[in-house]
Amino acid sequence: MLRLDFNLVLTMINLVVLYLILRKFLFRPLMNIMEQRRTMIADGLQHAEDTKKEAYALKSQYESALGGAKEESTRIIGQAKKDAKAEYDRILDEADQAAGKLIRDARETIDLEKEKTLRDMQSEVAALAVSAAKKMVKQQYGADADQAAYDQFLKEAGDAHDDK
Amino acid sequence: MNCKTVFTIPVFGGIAVDEGVVVTWIIMMVLALLSILFVRNLKVENPGKVQLALESVIEWGENFFKDIIGEENKRYIPWLMTVALYLACANLIGLFGFKPPTKDLNITAGLAIMSMLLIEYSGIHKNGVKHWCGHFAKPVPLVAPIMILEIFIRPLSLCMRLFGNMLGGFVVMELVEQVVPLFVPIPLSFYFDIFDGLLQAYVFVFLTGLFMNEEME
Numbered sequence: 001m002l003r004l005d006f007n008l009v010l011t012m013i014n015l016v017v018l019y020l021i022l023r024k025f026l027f028r029p030l031m032n033i034m035e036q037r038r039t040m041i042a043d044g045l046q047h048a049e050d051t052k053k054e055a056y057a058l059k060s061q062y063e064s065a066l067g068g069a070k071e072e073s074t075r076i077i078g079q080a081k082k083d084a085k086a087e088y089d090r091i092l093d094e095a096d097q098a099a100g101k102l103i104r105d106a107r108e109t110i111d112l113e114k115e116k117t118l119r120d121m122q123s124e125v126a127a128l129a130v131s132a133a134k135k136m137v138k139q140q141y142g143a144d145a146d147q148a149a150y151d152q153f154l155k156e157a158g159d160a161h162d163d164k
Numbered sequence: 165m166n167c168k169t170v171f172t173i174p175v176f177g178g179i180a181v182d183e184g185v186v187v188t189w190i191i192m193m194v195l196a197l198l199s200i201l202f203v204r205n206l207k208v209e210n211p212g213k214v215q216l217a218l219e220s221v222i223e224w225g226e227n228f229f230k231d232i233i234g235e236e237n238k239r240y241i242p243w244l245m246t247v248a249l250y251l252a253c254a255n256l257i258g259l260f261g262f263k264p265p266t267k268d269l270n271i272t273a274g275l276a277i278m279s280m281l282l283i284e285y286s287g288i289h290k291n292g293v294k295h296w297c298g299h300f301a302k303p304v305p306l307v308a309p310i311m312i313l314e315i316f317i318r319p320l321s322l323c324m325r326l327f328g329n330m331l332g333g334f335v336v337m338e339l340v341e342q343v344v345p346l347f348v349p350i351p352l353s354f355y356f357d358i359f360d361g362l363l364q365a366y367v368f369v370f371l372t373g374l375f376m377n378e379e380m381e
Binding site for chain 1: 179180181182184185188189191192195196199200203206207208209211215218219222223226242243245246247249250268269270271273274275277278
């Protein structure tokens with residue numbers, strides 16, 4: 001029981017052999033697999049992290065692009081409004097001018113017409129006066145005749161004016 | 165109680181091979197066969213139930229020893245786990261009708277000598293021969309004899325603790341079985357064979373790891 005002999009050496013050899021066997025068939029394969037899995041998980045997490053970062057970058061890019069588009073659209077609308085206002089003002093101006101011209105033309109026409117009428121009237125009056133004078137001379141001489149000629153003249157002239 | 169010689173190898177004037185060594189061979193064979201049988205078709209993804217169980221056991225052992233000797237010395241973990249596995253099997257093999265090899269002084273002495281070699285090797289490997297020679301004179305040169313004695317005291321205590329516990333348990337169990345062969349040995353067997361056996365296996369590798377850590381500082 002309490003003796004040390006060659007079995008001690010055999011035990012040590014046994015242990016080393018057992019260690020080599022277990023290392024080859026048990027520890028190495030299992031630890032390798034576990035290591036591989038750890039690496040894989042770490043890689044996966046890293047990949048996920050990278051993807052996330054990328055997504056964030058894209059998102060901010062899109063957001064800035066969207067903001068730019070909004071600004072652009074606001075600018076375009078503003079420009080369009082300004083253009084429309086200018087066009088409106090221009091058209092209104094033109095219309096104003098056209099109306100003014102029309103009115104001026106009409107006035108001119110009216111004035112011309114008036115002048116013409118006046119001239120016509122004057123010539124008529126002159127003619128009347130001449131014809132009245134002729135009549136007076138032809139009919140009789142004297143105050144009565146003057147009076148009659150005057151009345152006659154007034155009557156005719158007034159009639160002529162009443163017509164108008 | 166005595167270690168029977170199973171057979172004699174007829175070289176060097178006859179080498180007597182004891183029971184303990186033969187049982188150790190049986191344990192080695194079983195462990196090797198089980199390893200080959202179960203550690204097959206390992207998968208990184210979707211591991212089977214057997215693989216998961218094995219992995220959790222190995223990982224538990226790895227973490228246990230990493231806590232003792234540190235992450236940077238994990239190269240010694242397979243050896244410590246081998247010893248732990250062997251001791252657990254050797255201490256529990258009494259349940260299957262074999263005599264536990266660890267009640268043989270030769271076996272525990274062999275284990276202890278391997279531990280001693282490993283402890284000193286780990287220290288030399290980590291810090292170099294110079295530091296190893298120098299650490300005997302620390303903290304004061306006066307303690308050098310004690311420090312040198314410690315090289316041998318550590319494995320001696322490991323060896324004797326394991327041997328004494330296993331032999332004591334074995335003897336007590338044998339005596340109890342002689343007196344009351346029925347029922348009474350069952351709870352005692354739980355205590356002496358299973359609990360004490362696993363505890364001693366744990367203590368042996370735990371202390372080996374602790375001494376290694378001490379040496380590697």
